[in-house]
Amino acid sequence: MPIPRTATTFFPPVMEARRWLDGVTFSADRPLINVSQAAPVDPPPxxxxxxxxxxxxxxxxxxxxxxxxxxxxxxxxxxxxxxxxxxxxxxxxxxxxxxxxxxxxxxxxxxxxxxxxxxxxxxxxxxxxxxxxxxxxxxxxxxxxxxxxxxxxxxxxxxxxxxxxxxxxxxxxxxxxxxxxxxxxxxxxxxxxxxxxxxxxxxxxxxxxxxxxxxxxxxxxxxxxxxxxxxxxxxxxxxxxxxxxxxxxxxxxxxxxxxxxxxxxxxxxxxxxxxxxxxxxxxLAQWLAGERAEILDRRAAIEDNMPRLAAKGWALKGCGAYFAYMQHPFAISSDELARKLVPEAGVLLLPGTMFTPESDPAGGRHLRVAFANVDRAGIGQLFDRLSVLDWPLAPAGTSA
Missing domain, CATH: 3.40.640.10 (Type I PLP-dependent aspartate aminotransferase-like (Major domain))
Structure with a gap:
């Protein structure tokens, strides 16, 4: 019997990631850093x-x-x-x-x-x-x-x-x-x-x-x-x-x-x-120019902070607009890693497996950071948390 068309595809990734927050609490001095969605949360001017x-x-x-x-x-x-x-x-x-x-x-x-x-x-x-x-x-x-x-x-x-x-x-x-x-x-x-x-x-x-x-x-x-x-x-x-x-x-x-x-x-x-x-x-041309300048500064903040992660085996594969796409160094797939980051690092982001075919091993090696709602200071805090992760590493030479 044919299956309905909606059953032929996966569940909405952003909604799936939000469910990872269920039952997890974050302290006032270490709040959640949410870099999962590329949508501004502030209202229009x-x-x-x-x-x-x-x-x-x-x-x-x-x-x-x-x-x-x-x-x-x-x-x-x-x-x-x-x-x-x-x-x-x-x-x-x-x-x-x-x-x-x-x-x-x-x-x-x-x-x-x-x-x-x-x-x-x-x-x-x-x-x-x-x-x-x-x-x-x-x-x-x-x-x-x-x-x-x-x-x-x-x-x-x-x-x-x-x-x-x-x-x-x-x-x-x-x-x-x-x-x-x-x-x-x-x-x-x-x-x-x-x-x-x-x-x-x-x-x-x-x-x-x-x-x-x-x-x-x-x-x-x-x-x-x-x-x-x-x-x-x-x-x-x-x-x-x-x-x-x-x-x-x-x-x-x-x-x-x-x-x-x-x-x-x-x-x-x-x-x-x-x-x-x-x-x-x-x-709003002038206002939008200011928005662009702010996003470009956040992009620069990602690049400025990246050497800290590069020293731990991370790699920045792409950066621009609202996004940074990173290769992680750990011995687990990015879908497991992304879930693990929520309770253990207070970070919500999306795994590369959500952007690739199931058969593509590159998905398991990458993570997407959407920085539309995280300013330069917040980006620094994000890198603070990622840089101290002490988990088993993938074998040397593993890359995609």
Missing amino acids: EPLRQAIADAALNTPEAHLYGPVLGLPDLREEVARQWSDAYGGQITAANVGITSGCNQAFCAMIATLCAEGDEVILPTPWYFNHKMWLDMVGVASVPLPAGPGLLPDPDQAAALITDRTRAIALVTPNNPGGVEYPADLVRAFFDLARARGIALIVDETYRDFDARTGAPHDLFTDPDWHDTLIQLYSFSKAFRLTGHRVGAMVAAPERLAQAEKFLDTVTICPNQLGQIAALWGMRN
């Missing part, structure tokens, strides 16, 4: 909250159904700012607003794939991408990252079959933190175009890229929309996680197909969230 409140009180249509593909003004603003940022031609007809970036990915997969098709995912992968592909009967084809956690286009080319429909990249990467070089992104674009498949580029963390200027030049191609699908989230930029507002940039014909999916699932994106995103885009 007060002026943005006021804009939301004003809309809730004074804009009656904010409480009604809106356009399935989002508010026209927000689509126009995304198109205008993206055209300026990337140096390309993007119109409102290329932009769809979604209930978060995860929904944008789901909608795009619905337009691309039939059951039994394939999508290439670099590993370590973003687990929600893998979960959705499982639930719609699409095979996730792992593309193991190479040095610097960068995927190789030549290796990807060897994985393409007549059932491949897309390659999905996340840059800056979750979970690895690495920023894919522009020429690497271009190489994947050229490969996808040559083989007649889509390139999905999830840029949820684009606002926290350490580089200045456009992170790639794909939108400068006048025919970018024949291959490229870009995804984005307003959650991280403006702390709107609970409002669920994301975006997808693609060919109008593809958005027309995505509209069928969106109308069936949510009918329209959250109206107050869209109003907040638009207000933020128009008014």
